Amino acid sequence: MDMNTKSLSMIMAAMVFCVSCDNNTCLRMRKYLEGIKVIDTHEHQRQPGEFHFYRHLSYFHADVQTAGAPANIDSMIKITPHVDSLWRVYGEYINDGRATSYYDEWIRGFQLCYGLDKPYLSREDVSHLSLQMEEKYKNYPAWFNECFSRFNFQIMFLDPYWNQFNVAIDTVHFALVFRIDSAITGVVNAATTREITTPSLLNLLNKKEAIDVSSLDRYLEVMDTVLKIFVRHRVVCLKNALAYHRSISFSDVDNSTAEKIYASGIISETAKKQLEDFMFHWFIKKSIQYHLPVQIHTGYLAGLNGKLDDSHPMQLLPLIRQYPEACFVLFHGGYPWTGDFIVLGKEFPNVMLDMVWLCQLSRTAAIRTLHEILDAVPYNKICWGGDVTYIEQAVGSLSLAREVVATVLAERIEKGWLTEEVARDIGRKIFRENAIRIYRLEEKYGIKK
Ligand SMILES: [Zn+2]
Structure with a gap:
């Protein structure tokens, strides 16, 4: 098979199982949505390290863990790197998670x-997939680019939480x-220390030595330069995303x-x-x-850290009341609130x-x-982002x-609550046009509606 026939047959095969x-x-609405070039407002896409299938469980890892599997996959990989042996440890729990939305995101990535x-x-599928992925990950940038184009992404907003002061990013794929x-x-x-020594921050500011921040004003000056x-x-x-650390x-x-x-330099928990x-x-x-919207994590936190009470959107x-001129973008549906x-x-x-x-947390909650x-x-106020680490997960x-x-729009069309024309407009707004307007992407990245 030539490359095009091969990709087409792969898409057709995957469609058989993705059609819900x-x-x-x-189906008509979904087809229409597939034609929209997507502005994905939130991703953590990064370069992979040494490939191992079990490092690609995505969010589903948390379901496997809460089902009862060993928590630390990396140490299990060290003990038993072979995927077949790891299935003996994880297979039962993976199967127990087959109904979850995390599983749905995960499997769709492989299907598509x-x-x-x-x-x-x-x-057997895991062994086979592992080999397929390993092959693709030998040239991950090319594989990333292929999937990025094939599934109709235009740009992804990159939140590099692991390197927060880095501005040198690939602007072909990311904002x-x-x-x-x-x-x-x-x-x-x-x-406490009166100086900034964070290497990535010094690097951003082109400084070789620690920066003096003897007063709060000095710290704010530095932050303004960074901004x-x-x-x-x-x-x-x-x-x-401070909800991961505090209220x-x-x-x-x-x-x-x-x-x-x-100035006191003595910082209690309250201070x-x-x-x-x-x-x-x-x-x-x-x-x-600077006319910059502020995205804020609200609701459930990834990673089973037990903190469920600090991130209520209310x-x-x-x-929100105090700054009517600011633009707050609330994330994740505030799930479960x-x-x-x-x-x-x-x-x-x-x-x-x-x-x-939200769709990965619960499809049903997302639909509702x-x-x-x-x-x-x-x-005109709704956007969408993927919030994942590798390209298969973004596709899923x-x-x-x-x-x-598509499900929501179709249900509303059938109830007579929407015409198809307005439903298509809603689809374009959610996956593309609202983000272009809210984040000024035409002015900044030349992206037109
Ligand atoms: Zn995120």
Whole structure:
């Protein structure tokens, strides 16, 4: 088979198992959505290290773990690197997770990218897939580019949480995001040591030696310089995922209180939160000055860390009220607090709703949430992102999201709640046009609606 016939037959084989739309309206809507060049508002795509299939469980890893499998896959790989032997450890738990949405994202990536023609994986499939993937990962950039084009991505917003002060990214595939978590939490270390020694930050600022930050003002000057560098590199937004470390309730700490804490150099737990709160408010004011939307993690956290009570979207209410000129993009449907997430979008012109990761957390919650959003909120405020690490997962999460959106739109068309023309408009807005407008992508990246 030549390359084109081969890819076509792989897509056809995969389609047999990806088709879950159960009627013509849904199939027609999904086909339409597949033709939209996607602006993916949130990814953590990175270069892979040494390939091993079991390092590619994606979010499904958490389901396997919560089902009862050993938590640390890397140490299991060290003990038993062979995929067949690892199936003996993980296979039962993988099978117990076959109904989850994480599994759905995971398997779709294999069906679509590698032509897997089955709904579930067996031990033999894993061995076979492992060989196929290993081959592709010998030239991952080429494989990434092939899938990126084939599944109709236009650009992905890159949140490089592992290297937050890096601006040198591949701008053919990615748009720059400034993940501000380290800049916010870094103020505590700066107040204690009076200097900045973070290598990536020194590198960004072209400094060989530690930077003096003897006062809070000095720290803010440095952060402003950093922000200006990001702006020069066409940053599209700021991203706050501090919910992984602390509560997303950010109180308004005034300058003189923050200065006093910083000057004292003795940082209690309460003072630490106050300094971080001050910094986040400072970044919001800057986001208004530089016209940068602020993406904020709300709801459930990845990775089974037991923190389920710090990220309720309603904790952002005072902040949203205080800065009507800022643009807040709330993430993940606020899952499981989807109603609170939606009502913030309904109430406030400065709140956008991003469905990112919600389809993988629960397809059913995503379908219900999108229905409720469309009932309650104008559809110029909805975006989508994948939120994954490697290209197969991005393809899987996009396929799942198209399925969710097509299902919702078809159900509404059939109820007579939408015409097909408006349904198509909603699809274009969710997967492309809203992001172009909200993040000024025409001005920054020349991307037109
Ligand atoms: Zn993320």
